[in-house]
Amino acid sequence: MKDIIYKNIKDNFVVYFLLVLILMVGISAGAITINVLNKEQSQSLISFLNSFFKVLSQEKIESFTLLKHSLANNLQTIILIWILGITVIGLPIIIFIVALRGFIVGFTVGFLINELGFKGFAFSMLTILPQNIFVIPGIIVLGSLSISFSKKIVTSKTKPGIKFSFLSELTRYSLLTSLFSLLIIVGSLVEAYVTPIFMKLLLGYVM
Numbered sequence: 535m536k537d538i539i540y541k542n543i544k545d546n547f548v549v550y551f552l553l554v555l556i557l558m559v560g561i562s563a564g565a566i567t568i569n570v571l572n573k574e575q576s577q578s579l580i581s582f583l584n585s586f587f588k589v590l591s592q593e594k595i596e597s598f599t600l601l602k603h604s605l606a607n608n609l610q611t612i613i614l615i616w617i618l619g620i621t622v623i624g625l626p627i628i629i630f631i632v633a634l635r636g637f638i639v640g641f642t643v644g645f646l647i648n649e650l651g652f653k654g655f656a657f658s659m660l661t662i663l664p665q666n667i668f669v670i671p672g673i674i675v676l677g678s679l680s681i682s683f684s685k686k687i688v689t690s691k692t693k694p695g696i697k698f699s700f701l702s703e704l705t706r707y708s709l710l711t712s713l714f715s716l717l718i719i720v721g722s723l724v725e726a727y728v729t730p731i732f733m734k735l736l737l738g739y740v741m
Contacts, residue, residue, distance in 0.1 A: 546679075546682050560636025566644075580649060591737050608718045667721070669717070676718075
């Protein structure tokens with residue numbers, strides 16, 4: 535596993551650098567967007583946040599239901615990225631997926647910190663960070679695999695002399711996608727069974 539990860543990063547270093555850079559741009563854009571919200575929009579988000587905290591304090595979190603929703607959403611992303619690698623034209627969409635994930639994280643964390651100060655920071659670190667420690671690297675790795683596979687297809691078409699077995703490479707691509715998808719699945723498990731515990735523990739602190 536260690537050798538596979540090392541070789542993948544070594545062979546696709548530029549792609550990884552690009553995707554991490556896109557992620558950082560997305561996070562920065564999300565955080566900056568907080569400053570351009572008007573008063574009405576801010577009040578609406580604050581009202582939603584208060585309602586969320588109130589519901590969270592009164593109702594029991596169904597972890598299994600949360601897990602099903604999280605897995606459904608993440609599996610859609612995994613399948614989409616896998617398909618994009620085969621279609622060859624997926625680079626802009628992969629960049630958008632990574633940037634959007636960064637934007638959502640940056641906006642959510644930025645809003646919580648802006649409204650709740652250190653309490654918002656603590657809440658973010660214990661309720662948003664845990665699952666994203668697994669999900670975001672997983673998406674970046676899958677995006678890199680997808681772009682790399684597309685590049686191989688294009689190279690085989692433009693340089694006929696290069697040996698390329700589509701079926702063999704597709705099998706390898708699919709196996710690696712399945713392997714690294716485990717990171718995202720672990721993230722879903724954390725989101726369903728670990729994050730709610732932290733949320734409950736911090737409710738009294740942030741409300």
